[in-house]
Amino acid sequence: MQPVKLFSKGVVTGYRRGQRNQDSSISLIKIEGVTTKADVDFYLGKRVAYVYRGQKSRKNKITKRDTKLRVIWGKIRRAHGSSGAVRASFRTNLPPKAIGATVRVMLYPSRV
Numbered sequence: 001m002q003p004v005k006l007f008s009k010g011v012v013t014g015y016r017r018g019q020r021n022q023d024s025s026i027s028l029i030k031i032e033g034v035t036t037k038a039d040v041d042f043y044l045g046k047r048v049a050y051v052y053r054g055q056k057s058r059k060n061k062i063t064k065r066d067t068k069l070r071v072i073w074g075k076i077r078r079a080h081g082s083s084g085a086v087r088a089s090f091r092t093n094l095p096p097k098a099i100g101a102t103v104r105v106m107l108y109p110s111r112v
Contacts, residue, residue, distance in 0.1 A: 007104040008032055010048070014099055016080070016087060024093045027074070031105055034084035047106040048074040048088050050098055076105070 009032045016026040029048065034040060050072045057066040074090030 007106045010103045010105045012094060012098045012101055012103060025089060027088050027094050028080055029086050029088050029103060036084055037079050037082045039084055040079040040086055043076050043086060043105060045111060046076050048076060049104040050094055
């Protein structure tokens with residue numbers, strides 16, 4: 001039995017912006033293997049996880065173990081441009097150090 005793919009990789013490319021203003025509540029993400037606006041349609045509404053390492057360890061709410069890993073959850077809202085980039089909003093805004101970092105684009109919830 002082969003392992004099931006639970007997420008696709010994506011890269012945070014920045015915030016939504018104009019020439020002078022940027023909106024840090026909307027992050028732009030480039031998803032691996034997505035090159036057109038039509039490809040983006042499958043990913044709309046999917047969950048996004050930005051996993052990072054904190055300085056101090058905290059107790060995980062589910063496993064009750066100490067861990068330094070933290071997660072900021074978000075959702076893909078819509079396409080951005082015609083080359084396959086997407087706009088995503090997160091529960092708390094992504095920090096600037098997240099630009100260039102990888103995110104997990106979960107393949108749920110399903111709209112099929």
